[in-house]
Amino acid sequence: MDNPSNEQPKLDVLILAAGLGTRMRSNLAKVLHRLDGRPLINHVCRTAQALAPGKIYIVIGHQGEDVKAAVLEELDERQSEFVWQKEQLGTGHAVNAASHFLENEDSTLLVLSGDVPMIRAETLAALVQQHRTHRGKGAACTILSVKLEDPTGYGRIIRDEAGLFDRIVEQKDASDEEKLTKEINSGIYCFDTRKLFSALSRVKNNNAQNEYYLTDVPSLLRHEGETIAIYHHNDSHEIEGINNRVQLAEMERTMRYRVIKKMMVDYGVTFIDPKNTYISEQASIGRDTVIYPNVSIEGESEIGDGCTIRAGTRITNSKIGHSVEILDNCVITDSEVSNQCTIGPFAHLRGKAKMEEKSKVGNFVELKKTILGRGSKANHLAYLGDATIGEKTNIGAGTITCNYDGVNKNPTIIGNNVKISSNTMLVAPIKIGDGAVTGAGAVVINDVPPDTLVVGVPAKIKKNLNAADAEKTESEKPEIQTNGRLS
């Protein structure tokens, strides 16, 4: 993509994010509502950053500290400048809050709305380009417009007889005739920065909402003989604003479907029921993986090739290898699963759990911050927390790592080829050696040496399994019958 900031004058971005968003009927500032799991404002910031501008100014006010924290998850502090708008008196008033930073700048200012999250960087780059080259010398202001079948709620672009820009009229101020206009103001504009601030000082609030409208600036400039351009865009989804929860839900659906379609077409993923599957834009899924209905794959999750993910499973910020089978209703967060593992149904992996190759976690098993070694199994009803489990070990039904003593979380270390029998309680901190066995119902409070059987409550050593093997070879040698077959 062209980098418009490399051209003259420099490009800055200003994002409006101070409003409450009354129509959301929420205690949360509108720009903090989430789309694809991320606050609306973060989508806009990421797109702005892709243009590599000089500075990104963010006008904050309502729940400003929270908005600032969200923005700083996305933007570098050195690149961002927060501008406080203490009272929210309209979009013009909001931009004017940045006047002391910007009024004397020879720059192009791209104004974005924190509640228009799907705009693409390519579209913005084309807008900036047209703004700078309009009729050879550039425009004072370029407005991004789009035609909508249902323009309700948006400011309408009113053109004169020659088809040129005349003014923007807000829904609440529009006459019945003006309301029929389908071309709307996206709330995204490019300005010559000096001209913008000089006009802003003259904006009045004599309108239906008694607000200082940014939308009055283009017509003020036009009356002063400045050139106002319109950049008309065809993809209406991109410029949709979020003003209420219906629009938020519709945008979520549009975005989900866009992601899923891309995964089917470009990556060869099968979705049994695409309309009822939720995949984050940040996730990746490999070829020939099959996703059943009601699966959610959230955040920066990575799923490998040839996996099967059955209905009702949620995977968040996790990495799943190739040929993994995840049965119904599992929850996997912040965890890693290697190739050819099997999980579920009803399993829970969280807190950096890690399953190594060909391991298996079954019905009603929870793994928290636990490594399950290669080929090991925990098939039924177990809690394994803060544990490191070796290879080819079997964890019986009902096993619990008693990791919490009321103050600290303590570790459990289990070796290779261990057999933990049903209903064993492993009271951590504790170590179970390679080849050890616990009896059913054992409450193990001391470390168990390798190849040792412990039983009882509290568990005591019953025998050394190596010695038992030795005895076996002596006393239980199979007899050779006269017909030469084993008895």
Ligand code: UD1
């Ligand atoms: C605005 C435009 C409208 C356009 C629409 C596109 C105005 C007057 N109207 O209307 O023409 O069609 O966007 O989505 O600009 N904000 C502040 N401080 C304020 C008021 C608003 O920072 O005092 C911020 C809001 O947080 C929001 C953005 O500005 O992110 C837009 O405000 P909003 O109230 O949603 O304006 P719209 O009614 O959607």
Ligand code: MG
């Ligand atoms: Mg809006």
